[in-house]
C-alpha cells in the first residue's frame with residue numbers, strides 16, 4: 553500500500569482588487585506521487601476556487617509554474633509530494649510567488665516583465681555569418697557544440713534568477729547572461745562586440761559574486777555559474 557501524507561500548504565495570497573495580501577493555510581491528505589500543481593488543482597476543486605496559479609506544459613519544459621517552496625525556487629509541475637517531504641524533511645510547505653516579476657494575483661506573476669531581461673540579451677543570432685561557398689548550412693564540430701550544449705536546455709523558468717542574490721541589484725540575471733554567453737560561443741554569430749557590451753556593462757556578469765546558487769537550483773541541472781565564470785575569463 554502506498555504511503556499517504558497529511559500536508560499543510562501555507563500559500564501567499566494577493567487580491568489586486570482589494571489590494572490585500574495574506575497567507576492562507578490549506579490541509580490535504582494525499583499520496584506520494586501527486587505533484588504540487590496537482591495539489592493546487594485539488595485545492596481549487598475541493599476547497600477554494602479563488603486560488604490562482606499558473607502552469608502550461610506541466611512537463612518541466614515551459615517554466616510557467618515556478619514558485620518558491622519553503623524559500624527555494626522550484627517547478628511545481630515536477631515536484632512530487634514524496635520528494636518534497638524528503639527534500640525539506642517536513643510535511644509543512646510555505647508556497648510563495650517568485651519575486652523576479654510583479655505579482656498579478658496569488659502565485660501568478662507577470663512573466664512578460666521577467667522576460668524583458670532575456671529579451672535584452674537577444675537570445676538569438678543577431679547577425680549570422682554568411683554561409684561558406686557551396687554550403688547550405690554551417691557545420692559546427694561536436695567538440696565546439698559540447699562546450700555549450702548544456703546551456704541549450706534552459707527553459708527560462710527564472711529559478712536561477714530568483715535564487716541569485718545579485719539579481720535584485722541591477723544584474724541582468726544568470727539565465728539572461730547565459731543566453732548572451734551561449735551566442736558568444738556560437739561560431740555563427742558576428743555581433744560579438746554588441747554582446748560584450750552588455751555582458752561587461754553595469755548590469756553584466758561582474759555583478760555575479762559566484763555563490764553558485766543558480767547552478768544549485770536549476771531544474772535542468774545546468775551549471776549556470778560555470779558559463780558566467782567562462783565569460784568573466786573571456787573564455788568564449
Ligand code: SF4
Pocket residue numbers: 705706707708709710711712713726727766769770771772773774776
Ligand atoms: S538556467 Fe536553469 S534555472 Fe535558470 S532559467 Fe534556465 S532552466 Fe531555469
Ligand code: SF4
Pocket residue numbers: 712715716717718719725726759760761762763764765766767776777780
Ligand atoms: S553564481 Fe552569480 S549568477 Fe549564479 S546565483 Fe551566484 S551571483 Fe547569481
